[in-house]
Amino acid sequence: MGSKGELTKQLILEKAYELFAVKGFTQVTMKDICDKTGLSRGGLYRHYENTDHIFEEIIKGFSDGSIDNINEKMNRGIKADIILDEIFSVLEEEMLNKKDSLSLAIYEYAVTRKSDLFEKINDIGRKKWQRLLNYGMERGEFIKTNPEPIIDLLLYSYQGVQMWSNVTDISRSQISEMLQKIKEMLR
Template sequence: MNGLIKSDIKLGGLSRGGLYRHYGSTAEIFQAIVEHLMYQQADEFAEKIRQGISAVQILEEVFRRYETEMADSKHSLSIAIYEYFTNPEVSESNRPLFVQYEHSKKMWKELLNYGIQRGEFQNVDTDAVFELIIYAYQGVRMYSRLISISTEVPGRMLRQIKSILIK
């Protein structure tokens, strides 16, 4: 079991058995993790947009977190999630990673369009910028588990995306 899940069990006072009494399967555990991460960020974006916070400020805050997460190869769930959801025994009809991807795309496009409408962002292809963000983030998270990646890489990548996006 992944170290992050283990630490969450410790913090929550659950044993491994307690975790499996709460969740019926490993699939349900991974589904809960993916959904929690997805909705947490979506709620954060929506709330800040509703408050009228600068799109650049929202982007900067998210990218600071992403840079930290991208540099932290020890706590990445990317490979575990990839391995689990590419397992042929996992139902393709559920397709939780595709659902998560589409949800992330919607959330990011709302932020990008918000920034464009406010005149803070260039009039960019929002699909392409979303793909740059998500594939840079997930790619570094996954590769950092396999090979040593300089801690400078995430910052360079995110700065380049900002240079394309921010006026």
Template sequence: MGIKGDKTKQFIKQQAKVLFADKGFKNVTMKDICEVTELSRGGLYRHYNSTEQLFSEIISEFLEVQNDLFSESIDKGLPAIEILNEILNRYKSEMNDTQGSLSMAIYEYFSSRENEENVLSKQYNLSYHSWKKLIEYGISRNEFKQVDIKGVFDIILFTYQGVRMYSQLMPIPNETPERIIEQIKLLLLNKKTEE
């Protein structure tokens, strides 16, 4: 696919993400995506065969961006605290963005895929390995405490996803993500790193 095709796919994903955040996964149709992108059915189907394929790509891309951020930053030798702050600031921003949350759509998407290999478990493992790499890197640089990496990862992931999910059901004060981020830093950072 050429540059124009890649740009069209990115445009479709951007527009579809807004629809999925607004309507959930189950309520978005290919017709809805045609309308919001102003593409013909043929134009849309040239890039995506279904809402499932499109949504799966949106989720995969999110994890790839996170993994790339961790890997590239570690390869550059950036301080672990700097990498952590960048990702936690992104998480905080996303937790405060109740309109852009895909949490309900993610829940609907994965709950409707009973007969397939559990893609959500794969996503969980990919995310875990990214975080494990960052935490090990921070420990090796003496920026992070020796911690139960799996336990800290679970706290980060499930707290983040929980706030994203609850923000669709009730108002979440802006201070909540801030308090969560501070507690994650307390779990990870060595005293000298915090100063």
């Protein structure tokens, strides 16, 4: 179990995530996070100086955790097809889960802040997909192809569906068929 400070930071991140998913980025205040966590202003500011830092830590946590998990599976020699299916299963659930989506918050943060955070996240995502696709090609599980267009399709269709699902109904079958088409491109 972590220290009290680490547990408090985890509580802040979890509750702030919920707020960002519902209200977007620009509408969440430090007072909102205090109210949601039950922390005093001093307690919150002891860990984070503003909502930007909280949001950035949430976003960085996603990219770091997914990379470590995929690398670990490849290092264990798990088939690329199995890793891809697991990732697609997670992506499908995320794309269908409107209430937990950070898409609006990500968009608002990106257009209101001068930050290269999303360029860095995009680069991390590209490297993750590059490594997995190369892994599958080297093992003969995926066809040998230029992975760049597939990576673009994966990265941008995921965020596109996340964003559009907030304003229109996108069905599970639509998402499943889209992911299936991407799989077919690799086989």
